[in-house]
Amino acid sequence: MKIALGSDHAGFELKEKIKTFLEELGHEILDLGCYSKDSVDYPEFGAKVARAILNGEAERGILICGTGIGMSMVANRFHGIRAALCHELFTAKMARLHNDANILVLGGRVIGDALAFEMVKVFIDTPFEGGRHERRIKLIDELTKE
Numbered sequence: 403m404k405i406a407l408g409s410d411h412a413g414f415e416l417k418e419k420i421k422t423f424l425e426e427l428g429h430e431i432l433d434l435g436c437y438s439k440d441s442v443d444y445p446e447f448g449a450k451v452a453r454a455i456l457n458g459e460a461e462r463g464i465l466i467c468g469t470g471i472g473m474s475m476v477a478n479r480f481h482g483i484r485a486a487l488c489h490e491l492f493t494a495k496m497a498r499l500h501n502d503a504n505i506l507v508l509g510g511r512v513i514g515d516a517l518a519f520e521m522v523k524v525f526i527d528t529p530f531e532g533g534r535h536e537r538r539i540k541l542i543d544e545l546t547k548e
């Protein structure tokens with residue numbers, strides 16, 4: 403699967419580890435930055451990953467900042483993006499099963515590496531259940547049209 407990654411400085415180290423983890427699983431990575439621990443502004447990277455999903459450059463995205471809150475706010479402003487901020491496995495799985503989330507958001511200052519890897523794997527491997535959830539996802543787009 404082609405997966406876009408983005409982080410700010412607070413998520414940089416975890417992004418690098420997730421990149422290696424996903425590459426070892428055979429996924430293709432589009433790393434949209436940032437590329438060092440130097441302080442940057444998270445909205446720029448959240449927007450880059452959201453746009454990459456919407457224009458078909460990647461199938462899924464992973465965004466990481468300190469808490470994950472700022473990245474979720476940015477990504478979910480983009481129509482068609484369903485970004486899920488997750489801190490544990492159940493939510494990461496349900497974000498795919500029920501919400502067809504296309505971006506997983508993590509807090510690099512909140513969770514440890516092992517949990518992050520588990521959540522990433524569940525997020526990538528879990529399919530969307532469809533059915534009644536399809537109708538609800540369509541409603542999100544319909545009700546938030548400009």
Ligand SMILES: O=C(CO)[C@H](O)[C@H](O)[C@H](O)COP(=O)(O)O
Pocket residue numbers: 410412413441444467468469470471472473
């Ligand atoms: O979620 C965030 C922004 O809402 C992030 O946690 C940022 O990474 C954080 O705000 C960065 O803080 P810093 O003091 O500039 O490192």
